[in-house]
Amino acid sequence: MLELDMRSGEPIYEQLVHQFKRLIIEGVMEVDEKLPSVRDLAGELTVNPNTIQKAYRELEAQGYIYSVKGRGSFVQQREEESSTIKVKEIKERIVPLLREAFYLGMTEEEAEEMIRKARGGSHHD
Amino acid sequence: MIEAVNIRKRFRSETIIEDVSLSVRKGSVYGLLGSNGAGKTTLLRMLSGILKADEGSVRIDGGTVFENNQVKERIIFLQDDLYFFSQYTPKQMAAFYKETYPSWDESRYQGLKYILGLDENKKINKLSKGMKRQVAFWLSLSAKPDVMILDEPFDGLDAVVRKTIKSMMLQDVAEREMTVVISSHNLKEVEDICDYIGILHKGKILLERDIDDLKEEFHKVQVAFRRGIEPVTDALSLVHKERRGSVYIYILRGDKEQIEDHFLSQEPVVFDQLTLTLEEIFIYEMRRVGYAEEDII
Numbered sequence: 001m002l003e004l005d006m007r008s009g010e011p012i013y014e015q016l017v018h019q020f021k022r023l024i025i026e027g028v029m030e031v032d033e034k035l036p037s038v039r040d041l042a043g044e045l046t047v048n049p050n051t052i053q054k055a056y057r058e059l060e061a062q063g064y065i066y067s068v069k070g071r072g073s074f075v076q077q078r079e080e081e082s083s084t085i086k087v088k089e090i091k092e093r094i095v096p097l098l099r100e101a102f103y104l105g106m107t108e109e110e111a112e113e114m115i116r117k118a119r120g121g122s123h124h125d
Numbered sequence: 126m127i128e129a130v131n132i133r134k135r136f137r138s139e140t141i142i143e144d145v146s147l148s149v150r151k152g153s154v155y156g157l158l159g160s161n162g163a164g165k166t167t168l169l170r171m172l173s174g175i176l177k178a179d180e181g182s183v184r185i186d187g188g189t190v191f192e193n194n195q196v197k198e199r200i201i202f203l204q205d206d207l208y209f210f211s212q213y214t215p216k217q218m219a220a221f222y223k224e225t226y227p228s229w230d231e232s233r234y235q236g237l238k239y240i241l242g243l244d245e246n247k248k249i250n251k252l253s254k255g256m257k258r259q260v261a262f263w264l265s266l267s268a269k270p271d272v273m274i275l276d277e278p279f280d281g282l283d284a285v286v287r288k289t290i291k292s293m294m295l296q297d298v299a300e301r302e303m304t305v306v307i308s309s310h311n312l313k314e315v316e317d318i319c320d321y322i323g324i325l326h327k328g329k330i331l332l333e334r335d336i337d338d339l340k341e342e343f344h345k346v347q348v349a350f351r352r353g354i355e356p357v358t359d360a361l362s363l364v365h366k367e368r369r370g371s372v373y374i375y376i377l378r379g380d381k382e383q384i385e386d387h388f389l390s391q392e393p394v395v396f397d398q399l400t401l402t403l404e405e406i407f408i409y410e411m412r413r414v415g416y417a418e419e420d421i422i
Contacts, residue, residue: 006313006316006317007400007402009340009343009344009345009399009401010340010400011336011337011340011341037299038299039296039299039300040296042295042298043293043299044292046288046291046292046295046318047317047318048295048298048317048318048319049152049295049298049299050152050154050298050320051320052299054337103394
């Protein structure tokens with residue numbers, strides 16, 4: 001379920017935060033589902049427990065999970081915000097592609113045409 | 126918590142450890158890196174109370190380690206060259222450990238026997254190097270120490286056993302806040318399990334850092350502008366600069382988003398964040414503190 005890249009420049013705890021976020025946003029992990037305990041996850045991924053704790057604290061601070069003392073961490077209910085975050089992620093993917101396209105000579109009109117197509121309507125201004 | 130303050134060790138006229146201070150938080154896994162002959166083993170021997178420092182002090186949770194049984198029965202020191210009583214079997218060694226360590230956990234010993242698949246009645250001397258090491262871990266983990274000090278512990282272990290042992294250790298770190306100091310000449314071998322790294326070189330600690338902090342601090346980017354114009358980098362903290370054709374590669378310290386904004390506002394043709402391994406970061410840090418030798422790690 002979780003895949004860590006030890007050779008990556010991204011700190012391990014951030015990789016964990018991103019991956020849990022994705023699992024939560026995409027609904028693979030459901031609301032109120034329990035996250036693995038720090039102990040189990042440390043053992044399973046052979047990653048320092050402090051790193052996992054840090055990731056859980058970060059997820060909690062960002063409102064993705066909540067913790068119950070003595071019982072563990074659980075997925076938090078959140079609907080609207082998760083889609084804004086997804087939009088942000090998509091933007092991050094589109095912008096470099098657009099930049100490349102503009103570099104190769106695409107015009108803004110063509111870009112607008114694409115947007116209209118993507119919307120599926122025949123909107124004219 | 127392990128605390129060494131200004132310790133020194135000299136053998137005859139040769140100084141092996143020259144003024145080392147370090148502290149390891151409870152529940153932390155501290156990676157002690159250094160090339161051969163850096164003084165790692167000597168330092169670990171002082172931390173575990175086998176050797177007495179010529180100067181300075183080593184304390185674990187406030188108590189002096191050297192010749193202090195109350196502290197020592199909470200520590201396991203796994204030496205580089207393992208020692209077992211000759212003719213002993215794991216079972217006999219276990220009986221000895223049980224006497225020595227009040228925290229001995231018999232059910233864990235039995236459980237590990239099953240996991241590692243070792244024969245407790247076979248003479249340890251007859252086992253292969255890697256299996257001896259497994260026996261050492263078997264006994265050590267069963268003793269449930271508060272502090273584990275390990276000198277090059279994974280040499281000779283295959284990947285599967287290595288993972289099993291790391292995993293068990295980390296569960297103890299999570300559950301009981303066991304403190305671990307682990308030495309290695311190879312960063313790759315320990316970077317996954319450590320949260321703190323210290324580099325020992327010629328008897329001195331050159332660098333001591335939290336791994337996540339390090340990774341967050343350094344960034345590698347490649348940037349290019351039309352007509353090969355050199356980007357403006359005045360406001361940034363440059364560690365390293367390289368030019369490949371019209372592409373500039375930078376290693377920078379600082380906030381990731383700030384760096385990104387800085388370059389993007391100049392409208393580059395190419396802008397990519399590249400991955401920077403922990404090893405590279407250390408090499409640059411070493412250079413910064415004045416060491417050019419790349420083979421230190």
